[in-house]
Amino acid sequence: MKLKVGDKVRVMVGKDKGKEGKITHTFKLENKVVVEGINMVKKHVKPRSGNETGGIVDMEAKIDASNVMLIDPKTNKVTRKVVKQTKKAEKPVKKTEKQKKSKKEEA
Numbered sequence: 001m002k003l004k005v006g007d008k009v010r011v012m013v014g015k016d017k018g019k020e021g022k023i024t025h026t027f028k029l030e031n032k033v034v035v036e037g038i039n040m041v042k043k044h045v046k047p048r049s050g051n052e053t054g055g056i057v058d059m060e061a062k063i064d065a066s067n068v069m070l071i072d073p074k075t076n077k078v079t080r081k082v083v084k085q086t087k088k089a090e091k092p093v094k095k096t097e098k099q100k101k102s103k104k105e106e107a
Contacts (some may be wrong), residue, residue, distance in 0.1 A: 001028050001065050002081040009068040010078050011038055015062075020071065024060070032062040039063045 003009065010020045016025055016038045025034040041061045047054035069078040 001026065001031055003033055003065055003068070003070065003082060008071045008073065009033075009035060010071055011035070011063070011067060012078075013067040013071050015036070026065075027062060030062070031065045031069065033065050034060050034062055035068065036060060049052070 003026060005023050005026060007023050008020065009023060011017055019038055021035040021037045023033050024036050027033070037060070039061045040058050043059050045054050045057050061073050070081050071077070072079040
């Protein structure tokens with residue numbers, strides 16, 4: 001998932017289609033994000049401690065990351081984020097005992 005906390009996104013699908021907001025949480029394993037002011041649900045909260053009151057609370061729910069698109073800060077239009085790798089890091093290859101023996105036999 002290429003979206004990160006703090007990115008400004010626009011909702012492309014669903015009941016909040018066309019709305020914009022910033023990402024507050026990301027759930028990479030579930031491929032979901034929480035966007036401030038988007039996908040508001042009502043949660044029934046039970047009072048826990050002496051000073052906390054119960055009731056119905058509005059909160060943001062998760063939305064699938066495929067339903068939002070990143071907004072380019074320069075042009076203020078939706079765009080796709082491209083991550084380019086400049087150079088691949090080569091890992092050193094460990095030689096096994098068979099490879100070591102075959103090199104000795106060749107010499």
